[in-house]
Amino acid sequence: MTTMPRITPDLEFIKELQAVGGESVKKCYQCATCSVACPISPSGNPYPRKEMIWAQWGLKDRLLTDIDVWLCHNCGTCSDLCPRGANPGDILAAIRNMTYRNLVGPSFMGKLMSSAKGLPVLVGIPAVLFLAIWIIVATIKGTAFPLEGGDVVFGSLFPGDYTIDPIFMVVFFFMVFKFYSGVKKLLKSFAPEGGVVYLGGKKPNPIRVLVELFLDEILPHKKFSDCGGFTLRRIGHLCTIFGFIALATVTGVVAAGHWGPVFLEPLGIHIHGIHTPMSQFNPVKLLANIGALLLVVGLVGLTVSRVLKDKAKHASTFYDWYLLGVIWVVFLTGMGSQLLRLANIKYLAYPVYYLHLVSVFMLIAYLPWSKLGHMVYRTAALAYARYLGRKAV
Template sequence: MSKTIKIEPNLQFVKELQEVGGADLKKCYQCATCSVACPMSPADNPYPRKEMVWAQWGLKDKLVNDIDIWLCHNCGTCSELCPRGAKPGDLLAALRNMTYRKLVKPAIIGEWMSSPKHLPILAGIPMAIFAFIWMIRAALVGSFFPLTEDGKIVYGNLFPGDFTIDPLFGLVAIFVAICFGLGIKNMIDGFKANVTETFVIGYKKPTLKDAIIATIKYDVLQHSRFKNCVDSPADEERVKGHQILFYGFVACAIVTSIVAVALWGGKVIPWLAPVGHTPMPLWHPVKILANVGAVLLVTGLTLLTRRRLNSDTKKSVSNYYDWYLLGVIWVVTLTGIGAQVFRLAGVAPLAFFTYYLHLVSIFMLIAYLPWSKLGHLVYRTTALIYARYIGRLPIDEKLIEDDKIFVI
């Protein structure tokens, strides 16, 4: 006896989806060209055809808990080959954008991230915070652009790390970690309710440790699956830019960690204090690593921005989420470089103002991370780990290179 399935379309969800990038979803007439053309789509229960059906029907719960929207790397091949111009790639990107907004509370931040009209709020919060610190500190030291006794610019004289900047960003980091933790829990709960384990006979089920190691090794460090998602020089440039940008972030994260550990650890272990003393001379190993990271960031950003500016509109369409992320990272990078250049040049007003903007942009990058496109660093990685753990993706490198998915 056949089982009756009750479907309750969410028409408001369809409207929201169209507004954030899925405007052409109703053009789809289910030819399955997208799933056949996708180099990443597994043979079992392939995407993005099913996502197009669910989107047209307004099946919100199935879509927001769909693991496959995170396995897509948005190469745009499906959109380019779609005979109706339905742009399935843009639909999956729109679904990810909606998930960023709604996966974790406070939901208001997700709403602010969804439209440029809220950008003054997102920027205004850190601008007010750091302007307040600047004014209070300036009143204490007697100058808005304080110099040392020998006439040098030291940003710590205006924005002290030990009792203003580090505690502030420490609290922000804790807030972001809690939000990501809740987001990951919500994501996995959704996967458990909607994704079925699939394994071939004789294929040993991986442990969670196996899945984590494989994902970090192949997807995070080597970009193996991402590299399979290439069918043009523009796609190669995108992968290269993404990987270079990633390692630029890694370099800067290492530098920040060394300075923070030295600053706070030096209060307990005195010999650590000189390690992170700033400003550092240009020949200092940590400073060299910081400048290498800056070069990598500029290179990666240039490749990704050029690719986005020159992208074929039939293949993909840029949205606000894309440009917000690129814009904030550009500001972080250029103000970081500018703060160093103006400090070395001894131009105090420009140096301190540039450093102020640098702090504002870093806050915008980090504090809103769980609701921004950069949140894919956590959410996509979580989805890839879970997909390997349940057999949706292969564990070993050869299967990744051949993009072979085994199912029972």
């Protein structure tokens, strides 16, 4: 006699899903409009219909290991056409958000990122850290704030050599390690049971797959066109990505130029060092300003797009606005620090730079648990899908 498998729903998972943006999940009555309307859903085993019923049943393990959740481009077409207002696109976004928070430890970080209640702690950690540095350095130097005479030099109160740079180096490598652990866990959850048969009998080169993915889809944002345009959102994403690339390049060049001589000269290798502040006509500084310009254009586009989405009854969550808010603070305090330094307004320059350090710490240190983590996790999922011979369409 055959034993029928029993499905045990996870009621707590359903409640959590509803709390992080999936409150409309129970409205779905399986009409399949979402799967038919989706311009990139595959004809075989299409999404998001099956994900909607899994969510209603509380099949947590199946949803958190479902690669289709990551192939969805979240254009919102399915939500716009849903006759019941179940908002399938928002449900998939909420599932991804839940996955981010549970991929890596410590577990309390995911809880802090889940609602505005955790914001004071998230801000407080770097705020106390950098305030302590400020007070200690000022005490050791016997310098009252604001500094009397001379130009604004942020290194005088936030020395890079033995405080700021080492802290951010540790934070950066912590973030990289967490992403490595998270991607490894995510891909393991996608792995099919049994062996994999590759088309043509040849195993794909993972590096080639990743490069093709970047060139074909990620850099040109091709899926934005496939999903019907979304010009404002596409411009916002593109400018934000390239702005981040430019600013990350500047950070890397400055770090290498500053610390390179420290480590290489004892080995007899001499390289040209870089010291800040740099001239506004320095190529590295020009790239930084171009990156900042791209970032503000991208932020405006994404913010307006998010506001319009909220007006269309696709309610954004704290998780959505947290990311935009932190990036806005990073940009405004970064540009503000530069302008106030050039104007030599000490009373404002140092506090604004302090807030900039706090916001940059929040952006980098919490990245594996934030929505910006989808740049890594979704890229890994898309690459793995191609590796297995699957594509989003």
